[in-house]
Amino acid sequence: MRGLQRLPEPQILIDRKVTWLSNFLASGKKRPDSSKYAHNSIKIQLNSISHNKCFYCETKLKGKRKEVDHHIEVSVDKSFSFQWTNLFLSCDNCNNKIPHSTISINDALNPCANTDIEIKEHITFNDEIIEPRNNSQLDLSTIKKYRLDNELLDTRRLKSLKMFYKLIYEIKNNQVIENRNTLTTEELNTIHKFKMPNNSFSLMFDVLIEKYNL
Numbered sequence: 001m002r003g004l005q006r007l008p009e010p011q012i013l014i015d016r017k018v019t020w021l022s023n024f025l026a027s028g029k030k031r032p033d034s035s036k037y038a039h040n041s042i043k044i045q046l047n048s049i050s051h052n053k054c055f056y057c058e059t060k061l062k063g064k065r066k067e068v069d070h071h072i073e074v075s076v077d078k079s080f081s082f083q084w085t086n087l088f089l090s091c092d093n094c095n096n097k098i099p100h101s102t103i104s105i106n107d108a109l110n111p112c113a114n115t116d117i118e119i120k121e122h123i124t125f126n127d128e129i130i131e132p133r134n135n136s137q138l139d140l141s142t143i144k145k146y147r148l149d150n151e152l153l154d155t156r157r158l159k160s161l162k163m164f165y166k167l168i169y170e171i172k173n174n175q176v177i178e179n180r181n182t183l184t185t186e187e188l189n190t191i192h193k194f195k196m197p198n199n200s201f202s203l204m205f206d207v208l209i210e211k212y213n214l
């Protein structure tokens with residue numbers, strides 16, 4: 001997870017959210033129609049906010065199923081069903097989360113409300129394993145609510161991390177061959193690309209690059 005800047009509300013929501021909500025409330029149904037709140041134009045705008053990544057776990061969604069998640073669950077409050085600020089882009093793994101509804105959004109970090117600095121005050125990484133930074137309730141609830149420590153994510157992060165360590169290994173080799181202990185600008189740029197917001201699991205790389213002082 002990292003801090004995201006929400007873009008303007010898609011026109012389709014501005015035009016239709018009032019009608020969609022009143023129709024949904026009148027229908028007596030438990031869930032709103034996903035063809036409305038997850039309309040393609042809404043997904044496109046959410047995609048642009050997160051560089052095509054899940055808002056919660058930072059998995060790249062290219063070629064993967066994209067889901068629109070209600071941050072405040074519809075079961076908690078139906079009135080947020082079509083509210084732009086309540087719509088988050090999610091991978092199917094994160095959208096399928098039982099603890100999501102049992103932990104209030106007020107007890108967890110929010111990628112659309114918290115900055116990278118705030119998130120890093122609560123979440124850290126030991127290689128691919130996500131850890132609470134201070135074991136505070138907020139640290140623990142955030143990881144639990146979004147299931148950021150689930151095995152599938154560990155595997156995805158490890159795969160990404162192997163590429164990073166391979167690069168570091170190659171750089172170290174070149175340093176030995178060229179008898180230097182500094183990094184070239186090109187090497188530094190290649191390392192730092194991993195923590196750019198458009199990269200998968202960029203917060204993990206940000207934490208590791210800081211940790212190893214690269």
Ligand SMILES: [Zn+2]
Binds near residue numbers: 059092095
């Ligand atoms: Zn996810």
